[in-house]
Structures are given as C-alpha cells and as structure tokens.
Amino acid sequence: MSRYFVTTAISYPNGRPHIGHAYEVIATDWLARFARLDGRDTYFMTGTDEHGLKIAQAARKEGVTPQAFVDAMVQHFVAMCDKLNISRDRFIRTTDPDHKQVVQALWKKLEEAGDIYLDRYEGWYSVRDEAYYDEEDLVVAEDGTKLAPTGTEVSWTVEESWFFRLSRFQEPLLKLYADQPEFVQPSNRMNEMRAFVERGLKDLSISRTSFDWGVPVPGSDNHVMYVWLDALTNYLTPSGWPAAGWEAKWPADLHVIGKDVVRFHAIYWPAFLMSAGLPLPGKVFGHGFVLNRGAKMSKSLGNIVEPMGLADSFGVDQLRYYLLRAIQFGQDGEWSHEAIARRINADLANDLGNLAQRTLSMIAKNCNGEVPVDGPALPEDEALVTQVSAMLEEARAAHAAVRPDLALDAIWARVSDVNAYLNEMAPWSLRKTDPARADVVLYHAAECIRRIAILVQPAMPESAARLLDQLSVAETDRDFAAFAKCLKPGTQLPGPQGIFPRWMEPEEDAAQ
RNA sequence: GGCGGGGUAGCUCAGCUGGUUAGAGCACAGGAUUCAUAACCCUGAGGCCGCGGGUUCAAGUCCCGCCCCCGCUACCA
Numbered sequence: 001m002s003r004y005f006v007t008t009a010i011s012y013p014n015g016r017p018h019i020g021h022a023y024e025v026i027a028t029d030w031l032a033r034f035a036r037l038d039g040r041d042t043y044f045m046t047g048t049d050e051h052g053l054k055i056a057q058a059a060r061k062e063g064v065t066p067q068a069f070v071d072a073m074v075q076h077f078v079a080m081c082d083k084l085n086i087s088r089d090r091f092i093r094t095t096d097p098d099h100k101q102v103v104q105a106l107w108k109k110l111e112e113a114g115d116i117y118l119d120r121y122e123g124w125y126s127v128r129d130e131a132y133y134d135e136e137d138l139v140v141a142e143d144g145t146k147l148a149p150t151g152t153e154v155s156w157t158v159e160e161s162w163f164f165r166l167s168r169f170q171e172p173l174l175k176l177y178a179d180q181p182e183f184v185q186p187s188n189r190m191n192e193m194r195a196f197v198e199r200g201l202k203d204l205s206i207s208r209t210s211f212d213w214g215v216p217v218p219g220s221d222n223h224v225m226y227v228w229l230d231a232l233t234n235y236l237t238p239s240g241w242p243a244a245g246w247e248a249k250w251p252a253d254l255h256v257i258g259k260d261v262v263r264f265h266a267i268y269w270p271a272f273l274m275s276a277g278l279p280l281p282g283k284v285f286g287h288g289f290v291l292n293r294g295a296k297m298s299k300s301l302g303n304i305v306e307p308m309g310l311a312d313s314f315g316v317d318q319l320r321y322y323l324l325r326a327i328q329f330g331q332d333g334e335w336s337h338e339a340i341a342r343r344i345n346a347d348l349a350n351d352l353g354n355l356a357q358r359t360l361s362m363i364a365k366n367c368n369g370e371v372p373v374d375g376p377a378l379p380e381d382e383a384l385v386t387q388v389s390a391m392l393e394e395a396r397a398a399h400a401a402v403r404p405d406l407a408l409d410a411i412w413a414r415v416s417d418v419n420a421y422l423n424e425m426a427p428w429s430l431r432k433t434d435p436a437r438a439d440v441v442l443y444h445a446a447e448c449i450r451r452i453a454i455l456v457q458p459a460m461p462e463s464a465a466r467l468l469d470q471l472s473v474a475e476t477d478r479d480f481a482a483f484a485k486c487l488k489p490g491t492q493l494p495g496p497q498g499i500f501p502r503w504m505e506p507e508e509d510a511a512q
Numbered sequence: 513g514g515c516g517g518g519g520u521a522g523c524u525c526a527g528c529u530g531g532u533u534a535g536a537g538c539a540c541a542g543g544a545u546u547c548a549u550a551a552c553c554c555u556g557a558g559g560c561c562g563c564g565g566g567u568u569c570a571a572g573u574c575c576c577g578c579c580c581c582c583g584c585u586a587c588c589a
Contacts, residue, residue, distance in 0.1 A: 350549075358547050422552075428548095
C-alpha cells in the first residue's frame with residue numbers, strides 16, 4: 001500500500017489563529033482525506049512551533065511563564081482543528097518531550113558530521129527587544145544613536161553562537177533542484193530558491209545565548225537552539241528517529257507551507273537532512289495567502305479574519321469548500337463575505353444541493369423511496385456515466401499536483417452535466433408516458449450523485465456523508481475503491497433532506 | 513538596483529511551440545420549464561487581449577521600447 005505522509009507547517013502561537021492558519025490546515029486535510037479514501041497509508045500532522053524569543057516576550061508581557069503561555073494559546077489552535085474537522089493523526093508541539101529528544105539527536109548527528117562549529121555572531125542588537133536588526137533597518141536618532149525600527153537603542157554586539165555549515169550544501173542543493181525540478185512547487189518558488197542558492201550560501205547561526213526559551217544545545221547549556229532547526233525537525237519527530245523503525249514514518253511525501261517560509265523548507269531543511277544522511281521529503285508546496293478583500297491582513301489594520309466565527313455563521317463545510325475551490329492553490333486568494341455567499345448559493349445550493357434534492361424527491365415520490373430499477377441504458381445514459389467516471393482520474397491528477405481547486409472544478413463540471421441530463425431526459429414527463437424509462441433516468445442520476453458525493457468527501461466530509469446517507473451507501477462503500485460499485489435497485493432510501501441551504505443575509509432572514 | 517513572473521469580458525482566470533468569428537465560471541439580460549433549495553436548462557449581451565513600434569501572408573501568441581503590478585534578494589517567524 002502506498003504511503004502518504006503530509007504535513008502543514010507548524011503555527012507560531014504568539015497570537016490566535018486567523019484564516020490563514022485555517023486555510024493551510026483545511027487544504028492539507030483535503031490532501032490527507034483524499035489519500036486515505038484512495039487507500040493509501042496516510043499520516044497527517046499539524047501542530048505548533050512554541051519556542052523562540054517572541055513567545056518568551058509575549059509570555060512576559062502577560063506575566064506568565066512561556067510554558068503556561070503556550071499551553072493556553074495552543075488550545076485555540078487545537079480547537080480550530082476540531083471545529084474545522086481536521087483529520088490530523090498527530091498535533092505536534094515543539095514542547096513535546098519526544099520532539100526535544102529528536103532535535104537534540106539531530107544536533108548531535110550534525111555535529112558528528114562536522115557541520116557544526118562554534119563561532120561568534122555579530123550584529124546590531126537591541127537589549128530591550130532582545131533581537132538583532134539589519135543595518136539597513138536601523139534609523140539614526142537626532143543625537144546620532146542608532147535605533148531599531150521599534151525605537152529602542154541598538155549596539156554592535158558579539159555573541160557566541162553555534163553555526164551550521166550551510167555553505168557546504170550549495171552544490172548538493174543545486175543538484176537536488178536539477179534532479180527533482182518539482183521538489184519545490186509552484187515552479188516560480190523553485191526558481192526563486194535556485195536563484196537564492198546560486199548567489200551563494202553563508203553558514204547559519206543555529207544557537208542563541210540571549211534568551212533561554214528553546215531546546216538546550218547538547219553539551220552547551222547556555223545555548224538554546226535557534227528556532228528553525230527546532231521547528232523544522234518536527235516533521236521527523238513522529239518517526240522516533242534515530243530509534244529503530246524510523247523509516248516507517250520518514251521521509252514525508254509533502255510539506256504544505258505558506259509562501260513566506262519556502263526558503264526554510266526548500267534550503268535549510270534539506271541541508272540539515274543531507275548533513276544527517278537522512279532521506280529528503282518528496283515535495284514542498286508553498287501556497288498563497290488569503291487576502292481580506294484584496295488587502296493583506298494585519299493586526300495594525302485590524303482586518304484579521306477569524307475562522308471560528310466564519311465556521312459558525314457560514315458552516316464548516318461551506319468555509320472549507322470556499323477556501324478550497326475559490327482560491328487557486330499556490331496563488332494568493334481573496335476572502336470576502338460576498339464571495340463566500342455567492343459560492344454557497346451558486347455551487348452548493350443551486351448546483352449540487354438542488355441536483356440531489358430534485359433527484360431524491362422524484363425517487364421518494366415515484367419509486368416507493370427505493371433506488372429505482374435500472375434498465376436498458378440509452379447512449380445518453382452511458383455517455384453521462386462515462387463522463388462522471390472520468391472525474392476520478394481528474395481528481396487524482398489534481399491531488400498529485402496539489403491542486404484541490406482543480407479537483408473541485410472537475411467535480412462541479414460533472415454536477416452540471418447531471419443537471420443538464422435531467423433537464424434533457426425530463427423524467428417528470430417520462431413518468432406519464434414511459435415510467436420504466438423514467439426509472440432508468442433517475443437511477444443514472446442517483447448513481448452519478450453517489451460518485452460525486454464520494455469525491456466531495458475530502459472537501460466537505462459532513463455534508464458528503466449526509467448525502468451518502470440519503471443514498472443508503474454503506475459506511476464501508478465510501479472510499480474510492482467503491483467508486484464503481486453501483487447503487488443496488490430496490491435499496492430503501494431514507495428520504496431527501498436539504499443539505500446545502502441557500503445563504504440568506506441575516507437581515508433578510510429576519511425580515512421574512 | 514539585480515533576477516523572475518504578470519498586465520485578456522464587471523470579477524476570478526484559460527488561451528501550448530503564431531493560423532478559422534478570443535474562451536470558461538460567477539455576476540447581468542432574455543427565453544424555456546416547473547421534478548427541484550425563486551433553483552436547473554438554453555440563449556444573449558459584454559473584450560483598442562497595458563501602451564507604442566516592428567517581423568510575418570497571418571500576432572493576445574514572436575522581437576524592441578515604454579508604463580504599471582507582484583514575487584525573491586538569509587538569521588522576526
């Protein structure tokens with residue numbers, strides 16, 4: 001059985017989750033659910049990156065310990081996953097004990113490989129911010145002192161730091177990109193990474209002594225590991241490496257990440273793994289951002305979109321569907337109230353919802369509420385089934401390409417086909433002239449809806465399950481292996497119930 | 513500044529190595545219909561294909577110049 005290990009980036013919980021977090025985890029959930037339904041041995045991980053200066057500072061501001069701070073904040077991320085029906089196999093936290101062990105083991109391995117050495121890190125440091133700043137970001141005050149962008153004073157500081165010999169990996173990385181041009185997707189990101197590496201790589205400072213909220217460096221107690229070495233290693237943690245049997249859960253097939261962290265995943269992470277002699281992940285996919293009416297979300301603009309409330313007002317599946325369908329995966333996309341409302345009505349209520357409703361209610365009224373009798377199929381019936389069947393391979397191709405939007409495009413094209421088929425066949429008229437033929441038409445429509453519902457599951461698990469319930473499809477016949485396993489005539493159906501209600505603005509609702 | 517991508521219907525986008533009247537979805541208008549969630553189905557309107565030159569029998573598609581937008585350009589993640 002082919003394995004599919006997919007991850008999201010781990011979120012930095014210095015604030016509550018916003019729609020960007022929801023987007024990434026929903027898209028990755030789609031990938032994981034799809035793989036599971038396709039019979040693959042799937043492992044899906046998401047989680048939180050809990051160390052580092054910003055967490056320590058945020059905790060201090062609230063007067064709590066960093067651990068207490070993250071324990072509280074992580075709740076919101078877990079709650080979001082629960083709310084959004086995220087089928088993760090593990091929610092990893094970088095404060096988990098097994099993670100710390102793996103990171104320290106990896107450190108030792110890099111050290112053994114001769115890729116870690118002690119040196120000094122120099123830069124403009126702000127004691128107040130506990131952070132280094134680039135020369136070009138500094139502003140000079142009237143009295144000539146240099147200030148950080150935050151307005152605090154900086155001074156040239158030299159700090160002892162461990163370094164990773166990233167420079168050694170320039171050629172190996174370029175070879176990786178040449179051998180596996182799809183290692184980084186979309187391709188424009190690959191080009192950016194290649195250009196970055198071609199410019200030359202400097203060694204990477206991978207420890208800090210200026211704060212202590214992190215994983216201690218083995219044998220160097222005053223150092224904590226620098227964020228990215230700690231964070232990236234989360235992907236390796238569930239394998240239990242270097243303990244025996246780690247090969248069962250490493251390497252990952254796919255890291256789904258935001259476009260802002262592509263460099264860390266496409267350059268640093270493979271370099272660390274190469275140094276340790278470990279296999280590399282199959283692919284890194286950098287998705288775009290969800291923009292609020294075209295504007296980037298930020299705390300200062302006060303336009304951050306919060307996912308939990310959206311799931312409450314529009315529905316979890318509706319929110320999932322919108323994010324997966326309306327945004328081309330890999331590009332930036334737009335969020336707006338109007339846009340999701342349009343999608344809900346056009347795609348879910350009018351197209352799929354209405355298709356199911358009209359078909360199932362005709363069956364309920366005219367076929368004793370049973371799957372109608374199939375009969376001799378006309379070319380039109382066969383053409384429809386052929387079209388609808390092709391959808392599975394189209395969806396698989398979209399999954400392989402990490403494009404949930406394309407999979408849904410393909411599925412909805414079929415929804416439209418089935419609606420057109422019904423209009424053309426007009427079973428409501430046939431009922432009066434040729435009832436047996438009307439049954440055959442309804443049978444084919446219902447069968448197509450079953451197939452569509454099976455493929456809709458990764459995007460909208462709850463709604464698809466309700467639809468399959470209404471078709472009396474057994475729980476065990478809902479994976480892709482059952483795709484071609486047709487409805488049995490005579491099966492009792494529970495009777496139609498609307499699955500995708502139209503979206504009405506609350507004030508309209510109240511007025512009626 | 514350097515490197516890369518892009519500017520096509522109101523909106524989001526397809527248009528591969530140049531070749532019949534430039535396409536899709538949504539939104540809009542009309543028609544048909546009434547099985548269905550005022551839905552579905554059909555038809556239509558809507559486009560100096562960023563601007564200006566050039567190559568060619570023929571350019572959204574190639575070449576040159578210009579304008580505008582976006583991404584990357586290492587230690588906050």
